[in-house]
Amino acid sequence: MPERLLLSLEDVTLSFGGKPLFEGLTLHITEGDKICLVGKNGAGKTTLMRLITEDLELDGGKRFVYPGLRFGYLAQKVDFTPTDTVRQFVLSGLAKEDQTEDKGYLADMVIIPLGLDGTAIMNTLSGGQLRRAALARSLVAEPDLLLLDEPTNHLDLGAIQWLEEYLARYPGALVCVSHDRAFLKAVSRKVFWIDRGIIRTCPKGYAYFDEWQEQVVEQEARELQNMQKRVAAEVDWTQGGVTGRRKRNVRRLRELVRLREKLKADKASYNQTMRTIELEPLPPSQASKVVTEFKNVSKSFTHEGRKTHILKDFHLRVMRGDRIGILGKNGSGKSTFLKLLVGEMEPDAGRVLRGKTVEISYFDQNRQTLNPEKTLWETLAEDGSHVTLGQGPNAKLVHVCGYLKGFLFDPKAARDKVATLSGGQQNRLLLAKMLAQPGSLLILDEPTNDLDMDTLDMLQEILSDYAGTLILVSHDRDFLDRTVTKVLAFEGHAQVEGYVGGYSDYLEAKAKKEGRVLAPAKPSASKPSAPKPASATAAAPPSASKMTFKLKHELDSLPKRIAALEAELEQLRATLTDATLYTRDAEAFDKASRRFGAAQKELDAAETRWLELEEMRGSG
Numbered sequence: 001m002p003e004r005l006l007l008s009l010e011d012v013t014l015s016f017g018g019k020p021l022f023e024g025l026t027l028h029i030t031e032g033d034k035i036c037l038v039g040k041n042g043a044g045k046t047t048l049m050r051l052i053t054e055d056l057e058l059d060g061g062k063r064f065v066y067p068g069l070r071f072g073y074l075a076q077k078v079d080f081t082p083t084d085t086v087r088q089f090v091l092s093g094l095a096k097e098d099q100t101e102d103k104g105y106l107a108d109m110v111i112i113p114l115g116l117d118g119t120a121i122m123n124t125l126s127g128g129q130l131r132r133a134a135l136a137r138s139l140v141a142e143p144d145l146l147l148l149d150e151p152t153n154h155l156d157l158g159a160i161q162w163l164e165e166y167l168a169r170y171p172g173a174l175v176c177v178s179h180d181r182a183f184l185k186a187v188s189r190k191v192f193w194i195d196r197g198i199i200r201t202c203p204k205g206y207a208y209f210d211e212w213q214e215q216v217v218e219q220e221a222r223e224l225q226n227m228q229k230r231v232a233a234e235v236d237w238t239q240g241g242v243t244g245r246r247k248r249n250v251r252r253l254r255e256l257v258r259l260r261e262k263l264k265a266d267k268a269s270y271n272q273t274m275r276t277i278e279l280e281p282l283p284p285s286q287a288s289k290v291v292t293e294f295k296n297v298s299k300s301f302t303h304e305g306r307k308t309h310i311l312k313d314f315h316l317r318v319m320r321g322d323r324i325g326i327l328g329k330n331g332s333g334k335s336t337f338l339k340l341l342v343g344e345m346e347p348d349a350g351r352v353l354r355g356k357t358v359e360i361s362y363f364d365q366n367r368q369t370l371n372p373e374k375t376l377w378e379t380l381a382e383d384g385s386h387v388t389l390g391q392g393p394n395a396k397l398v399h400v401c402g403y404l405k406g407f408l409f410d411p412k413a414a415r416d417k418v419a420t421l422s423g424g425q426q427n428r429l430l431l432a433k434m435l436a437q438p439g440s441l442l443i444l445d446e447p448t449n450d451l452d453m454d455t456l457d458m459l460q461e462i463l464s465d466y467a468g469t470l471i472l473v474s475h476d477r478d479f480l481d482r483t484v485t486k487v488l489a490f491e492g493h494a495q496v497e498g499y500v501g502g503y504s505d506y507l508e509a510k511a512k513k514e515g516r517v518l519a520p521a522k523p524s525a526s527k528p529s530a531p532k533p534a535s536a537t538a539a540a541p542p543s544a545s546k547m548t549f550k551l552k553h554e555l556d557s558l559p560k561r562i563a564a565l566e567a568e569l570e571q572l573r574a575t576l577t578d579a580t581l582y583t584r585d586a587e588a589f590d591k592a593s594r595r596f597g598a599a600q601k602e603l604d605a606a607e608t609r610w611l612e613l614e615e616m617r618g619s620g
Contacts, residue, residue, distance in 0.1 A: 003030040003031040003032060003033075004030065004031040004066065005028060005029075005030055005031075005064070005066065006029050006030060006031060006033075006065075006066045006069055006144060006145055006173055007028075007029045007052060007063075007064065007065050007066065007069065007145065008026075008027065008028045008029070008062075008063070008064045009025060009026060009027050009051065009052070009058075009061065009062070009063050010026050010061055010062045010063075010064075011024055011025075011026060011060070011061040011062065012024075012025040012026070012051070012058050012060065012061035012062075012063070013025075013058070013059045013060035013061055014044075014047070014051070014056070014058060014059050015059055016047075020197060021044045021047060021197060022044060022047075022048075022197045022198070023197045023198070024197070024198055025048075025061070025197060025198050025199055026198075026199060027192060027199045027201075029052075029145065029173055029175065030173070031144075031172075031173060032171070032172075032173060033173040033174065033175075033189070033190060034167070034173070034174045034187060034188050034189040034190065034205070035173075035174060035175045035176070035188060035189075035190045035191070035192055036175075036176050036177070036178065036184045036187070036188035036190075036191050036192070036205075036206050037049075037175055037176065037177045037191075037192045037194065038177075038184075038191060038192070038193050038194070038206075038209070038452075038453065039193060039194030039195065039452065040194075040408070040452045040454060041408075041422055041424030041425045041427075041428060041450070041451065041452045041455065042421075042422055042424070042425050043194040043195075043452075044194055044197075045149070045177045045194060046075075046076060046149055046177070046422065048194065049073070049075070049147050049149055049175070049177070051063070052145075052147060052175070053071055053073050053147065066144075069144050069145060070141065070143040070144045070145070071143055071144075071145055071146075071147065072093065072138040072139065072141060072142075072143035072145070072146040072147065073138055073146075073147045073149075074134055074135050074138040074147065074148045074149055074151055075134070075149055076149050076150060076423060076450075078130045078131065078133070078134040080122045080130070080133075080134075081122065082121075082122055082123035083121065083122070083123070084121070084122050085118065085119055085120065085121060085122070086111060086116050086117060086118050086119070086120045086121075086122065086125070086133050086136075087104055087107045087108075087111065087118035087119070089122055089133055089137060090107040090110065090111055090118075090133060090136045090137045090140050091104070091106070091107050091140065092137060093136075093137035093138060093139075093140045093141050094106070094140060094141050095141070104118070106140055107136070107140055109140075110135075110136040110139045110140055111133075111136050113159070113162045113166075114132045114133075114135065114136055114155075114159050114162070115132065115156070115158075115159060115329070115330065115331075116129065116132055116133055116136065127154065128154035128155075128330050129330075131153060131154040131155075132154065132155065132159065135148075135151055135155075135163075139166070142170070142171070142172060143172055144172050144173065145172060145173045145174075145175070146170065146172055146173065146174045146175070147175050147176075148174070148175070148176045148177070148178075149177045150177055150178055150179070150423075150449065150450055151163060151176065151178060152178055152179075152180045152183050152475060152476075153446075153449045153450070154330070154446075154449075155330075155475060156327075156328065156329040156330045156332075156475060157327060157328075157329075157475055157477070158329060159330075160180070160183060160475060163183075164183060164186045164187060167186075167187045168186070168187065174187065175192075176188065179424075179448050179449070179450065179451050179452070179453070179456060179476065180448075180475075180476050180477070180478070181206070181453070181476075181478040181479075182476075182477040182478045184205075184206035185205065185206050185207040188205040188206045189204070189205045190202065190203060190204070190205065191204070191205070191206055191209045191212075193209075193213065200216060289319060289320050289355075290317060290318075290319060290320075290353075290355055291318045291319065291320055291322070291354070291355050291358055291440075291441055291469045292316075292317075292318045292341055292352065292353065292354045292355065292358070292441075293316070293317045293318070293352070293353045294311075294314050294315060294316040294317075294340070294350065294351075294352055295315065295350050295351045295352075295353065296313050296314070296315065296349065296350035296351070297311050297313075297314040297315075297340065297347045297349070297350035297351070297352060298311055298312050298313060298314070298347060298348050298349040298350055299311045299333075299336055299340065299345075299347050299348050300312075300348060309493065309494040310332075310333035310336045310337075310494060311333060311336070311337070311340075311347070311494055311496070312494040313350070314350070314494075314496060316488075316496075316498075318469060318471070319469075320355075320440070320468070320469055321467070321468070321469060322469050322470070322471075322485075322486065323463075323469075323470045323472075323483065323484045323485045323486065324470065324471050324472070324484060324485075324486045324487070324488055325472050325473075325474065325480045325483070325484035325486065325487045325488070325502065325503065326338075326471060326472065326473040326474075326487075326488050326490070327473075327474070327475065327480070327487060327488075327489055327490070327503070327506070328489055328490030328491060328492070329490070329491075329492055331492075332490035332491065332492045333490045333492075333494070333496070334473055334490050335445075337490070338443060338445065338471075338473065340352050341354075341443070341471070342360055342362060342443065357440070358439075358440055358441050359439030359440050359441065360439055360440075360441045360443060361434050361437070361438045361439040361441070361442050361443070362434075362443045362445070363430065363431065363434055363442075363443065363444040363445055363447050364430075364445060365445045365446035365447070365449060367426055367427070367430055369430065369433075370418050370426060370429065370430055371418060372417065372418045372419035373417060373418070373419065374417065374418055375414065375415050375416060375417055375418070376400075376404060376409065376413060376414050376415075376416060376418065376421075376429060377400050377414045377415055379418060379429060379433060380400050380403060380404070380429075380432060380433055380436070381400040385399060385400055386398060386399055386400060387399075387400055387403045387436050388436065388437065389403075389436050389437070390437065391437055400414060401414055403432065403436070404432070406432075407428055407429070407431070407432045408428070408454070408455070409425075409428075409429075422450070423449070423450035424450035424451050424452055424455070426450075427447070427449065427450050427451055427455075428451065428455050431447065431455075431459065435462065438466070438468065439468065440468045440469065441468060441469045441470075441471070442463075442466065442468060442469070442470050442471070443471045443473075444470070444471070444472045444473065444474075445473045446473055446474060446475070447459065447472070447474070448474055448476045448479050456479065460479065460482050460483055463483050464483070470483070470484070472484055477503040477504075480502050480503040481502035481503050481504050482502070483502075484502055485500070485501065485502075486498065486499065486500055486501070487499040487500075487501065487502065487503065487505070487506040489506060489510075497510075551613060554609075554613065555610065555613040558606055558609060558610040558613070559610070561606050562603065562606050562607060562610065565599055565602055565603040565606060566603065568599050569596065569599050569600060569603065572592050572595060572596045572599065573596070575588075575592050
């Protein structure tokens with residue numbers, strides 16, 4: 001029996017300020033669909049959500065909504081009555097006749113797992129707590145169609161995992177926008193890709209999206225190549241005899257002009273889709289060897305007569321080049337740790353020492369350093385027309401429009417105000433401002449919120465090349481796995497644990513410590529991730545007694561092998577970023593693509609092996 005159609009949009013057009021956002025957009029949502037909605041920042045993901053909920057009117061096209069369909073919608077902006085309790089606010093997600101105190105148990109079923117106090121007053125909540133309360137309100141009625149716009153923003157890892165399990169059991173249809181790859185892989189069974197004003201549908205979940213997207217792009221490249229051949233054939237036919245046949249063949253000449261214009265437009269559109277952010281590597285660090293050191297640091301807060309310890313006799317030394325991921329529940333002390341580190345807060349006891357030459361760049365998740373009334377131009381180049389990249393004698397000037405273009409902004413938008421940007425575009429602008437002069441210590445507080453996947457990949461590559469010290473606060477498990485080599489887990493009650501590796505390594509180490517066995521990870525078809533430290537899933541290294549001459553020789557030869565593979569990958573990456581390669585030489589494109597994947601796997605294996613042997617030598 002076919003699934004019931006809940007909602008459809010057909011041949012929809014929508015413009016903002018005279019600029020078309022959607023043209024001919026069509027989508028269908030059926031009962032039980034689990035859909036993730038992806039696209040570049042500014043592509044219209046949030047706008048599409050508002051069209052679905054009838055918060056916006058169509059400029060053209062048709063919208064069908066099944067009679068009596070119940071919506072649940074988590075928007076990016078939270079509206080609330082300041083004097084309401086959290087429970088009252090959450091219950092407002094129910095139908096009016098059900099908004100009674102005896103239904104409070106329904107609210108508690110979602111309030112408690114999200115770490116909220118149902119009696120708290122709404123205007124006393126932090127931004128993260130407001131976000132979680134809004135999520136609870138969208139879930140409480142178990143609607144027929146649930147729309148979630150960046151639901152994992154401001155959620156700690158425990159709450160994200162609870163939400164994944166909740167949505168796995170959820171019987172209704174789901175449309176979700178998120179930057180969290182691991183979350184999308186867990187909850188989705190279909191992907192809507194907003195691409196140049198239309199919807200392309202991947203019939204499988206996000207785990208298979210990258211593979212499917214590559215096939216779509218390759219098909220488009222083939223179509224462009226065929227169109228170029230048709231244009232070339234028409235040009236050959238018109239040479240020499242046009243004058244004598246003009247009256248009979250005006251139609252064919254018009255067809256040639258049309259083909260040329262279509263080819264030009266399609267190539268421009270295709271190239272725009274294939275564009276990625278490309279920046280020169282960040283300058284090497286000149287900081288002190290010891291970046292910061294916490295010595296016997298204690299910090300606590302007193303609220304309503306109750307004392308809460310955040311840190312107690314805490315010791316930590318951060319060395320130049322460290323790449324540390326910070327994770328933990330909301331309220332466990334992550335923000336306090338950062339404020340102590342940068343000097344915005346003083347400890348109750350102990351000392352926080354900082355290297356004299358350390359230059360700190362701080363990415364604030366609340367974007368407080370962005371002035372919404374300034375233009376993009378003024379934000380990046382306050383006193384002129386150029387952005388200064390780097391510092392000292394190696395600094396260089398880049399025109400602000402060129403720098404904006406490198407971060408996928410249209411140079412024509414340089415004079416637009418920051419307030420006109422989407423949340424993801426504002427985050428991208430803040431990254432552009434910070435990465436112009438990154439300093440020797442990068443502190444990134446939830447930098448992945450609202451970013452599209454292309455920008456996440458760009459940020460990952462930049463951080464991989466960064467020679468300074470990185471401290472990254474994030475609940476994005478996939479991003480942590482791709483970027484850090486150590487994890488500092490704030491477990492609450494002044495308990496802070498350190499782990500070697502990324503998020504997956506932290507999970508495995510914690511499970512082993514608690515005597516649990518983790519379920520094997522589901523296979524995915526995502527893009528190859530950046531190399532990361534060997535995890536517990538890798539083969540256990542041989543004991544120190546087996547460090548034979550042969551193994552020592554292998555260990556000594558691995559750095560050259562790794563360097564050669566890295567150089568090969570860099571060359572292949574440069575080859576594949578040439579948008580015209582496929583149309584010029586499809587065989588070369590295919591060969592380079594296949595070799596890139598194989599070389600990436602070889603590099604991962606070589607680095608894992610090097611870590612195993614190095615650990616073996618160290619334990620001997």
